[in-house]
Amino acid sequence: MCLIAEVLVPLSVLPLGLSVERYDVDVELERVISVSADEPSYVWVWGPDAADFLDAFESVRDTSAVELIEAVPNGALYAADWDFTQDRLFAGVSNFDAVLLECATTTESWRLKLRIPSHSALSDLRRYWAAHGIDSEFDRITPLDSVETSVSDELTESQREALLLALEHGYFDEHRRTSLDELGAELDISRQAVAARLRRAYRTFAELTREQGR
Template sequence: MATIAGVRLPADEVALWETMELLPEAVFEYEPLVASGETHDATFLRVLTVDGSRLDAALEADPSVADRTRLATTDGGWLYHVEWAETVTETFRTLTDCGGSITNMVGREGEWDLRVVFLDRAAFSDAYDCCVEGGLTPAIGSVQDLDVDEGFEPLQTRQSHCTLTPHQREALIAALEHGYFEIPRRTSLDDIAADLGISHQALSERLRRGYDVVVREFCAQAQVDAA
């Protein structure tokens, strides 16, 4: 029985750590050219919500990027073809040579969320051990077994609960617990930010990005349920 796992890795163990540091508002959507096998050195990369000139400069200076070509402007961002440095391809090989196939990755705020498919739970367990032995620190989110008797919608329509970053999740939970979403509100952003030890602007940005993730995933799941 095939297994789909949501895996989170720090960007400094995968790719684009320096770019994410320079552009904390950016969202990176990775589409592998080869999901498994020997080749992991290039990919398509869609980047959302950042200034193009700043993005080009950041990618040019990022040691995880060997080369990049901007292919097109997309809705709210840019599409690149990226050739990765050897350290990045080694990380991808660690993930896939133990039996996993990366179907998509999303990077934001210093972390990557991956969707990885394995032939079965045993392959998933072996791959996890491989990652740890290879020096990676994977955090496991959702793990789902596919039952051949229950049917299966395309992978791109399935949603993982691990899409929110820890900072976004912390901000949303704090806002909920402090009564920020109640009518009338029982607290302010300034109070929540002070409690979390961050600035008003940082909290506001985390909440907005968190809203975006939650709403997009809800709408996608609603479409799946209605199909």
């Protein structure tokens, strides 16, 4: 039975994770369909320090030709000659025929969404990671044939937290009862980071609405 698994692993497992603690950003590996063996890896960085994140790539081993593709409001897209599969985390994913659907940082961890062929493969993946010193917490495991796509499922933990806080504090009211600065103070992040999380949540709403309308 094919499964969808959502997994939390420490920020330190992937090189860019520790940089998240030094910069005011979130990091998301872009999902792309490679049409070339020379296709670079793409990384979205969100937050007020996004356009200054280039230096963080210097800490990534075997990375070269890092390029800022484009800066957007509260974010930036980078390309790098970095083979993610060389990391033990993703080597395990590949070894057990899992497919990486999502990978993005939260406040304290990387959050992965995987499609994996069976419970036995999932158990083998757990053991592989543990044997290589990778702590993993499986937050949710769902049979693929029972997955019902909802906006809540598609949001990251940080996006959901920001969105619910904004709703509870009246940010979406006709006469707005709070501000991005106040929400940022509650979340202990900058107003720009709050805006980025909300914007990414809006994008998820729009993408899911488009998919359901097809």
